[in-house]
Amino acid sequence: MFLRERYDLAMRSSALVARWRAAPSGRSWPWVVGQIAGAGLAGSLLGPCLFVVAVFVFGLGPIVLVFAALFAMVVLYVVALMTRKGSSMTATPGGRTIWAGVVLILGVIGWVAGASALGKLGLSTTDPLWWSLLSAIPFALAAALCAGGWISLVSLTLTTALILTGCS
Incomplete structure (x- = not known):
């Protein structure tokens, strides 16, 4: 009986290891492309809002920035939620929040840099x-x-290429 139990345990554990090694991460090109396109769509909706918020900051103060940032975070979190398999960062709720924050910060920095580069040119x-x-x-x-x-x-x-093009 003892050998039979050990044999069964060994077979189950080797089957689990084989299943774990063969398990796909779930990340595939349609999810990655969908996530990038979703973030771009969110940016195209948030871009004009950034200009409006910048105008209102001078009149209403920085409280407008808090509400605008929360709205943008919610929009980007929904994009991350819809495309969970697009990035390893968006697999967990905390990761989706971090992803939304990183995309928001980098997107706003890129938006401001792009707007100033277009203005210079x-x-x-x-x-x-x-x-x-x-x-x-x-x-x-x-x-x-x-x-x-x-x-x-x-x-x-x-x-980098866009930054170098805008700076020259």
Whole structure:
């Protein structure tokens, strides 16, 4: 009886190890692309709001920033929730919150840098469609940076190229 129990335990544990090794992480290209596109869509919606918030900060004070940041965090958290398998960061609720915060901070920094670069180059636009499209780029790059793997390297390269183009 003792040998039979040991044999059963060994077979179950080896089957668990084999299943664990063969288990896919769940991360696949459609989820990664969906997460990057979702962050870009959120950025295209949040971009015009950033300008409005910047105008109201001068009149109403920094309390507007708190509400705007909370709204943006909720929007990005929903994107992370819908595309949980797009990044290893978005697998847990805490990771989704961190992902939303990182994408928000990097996206806003990229948005401000892009707006100042466009202003320096004299390419400022008032067309809402172009404004929304240009607002999507920094948020999509930030989400791609959080995706991990070689996508992060491509995102970092594109970001560096855009910064160098804007600074020259």
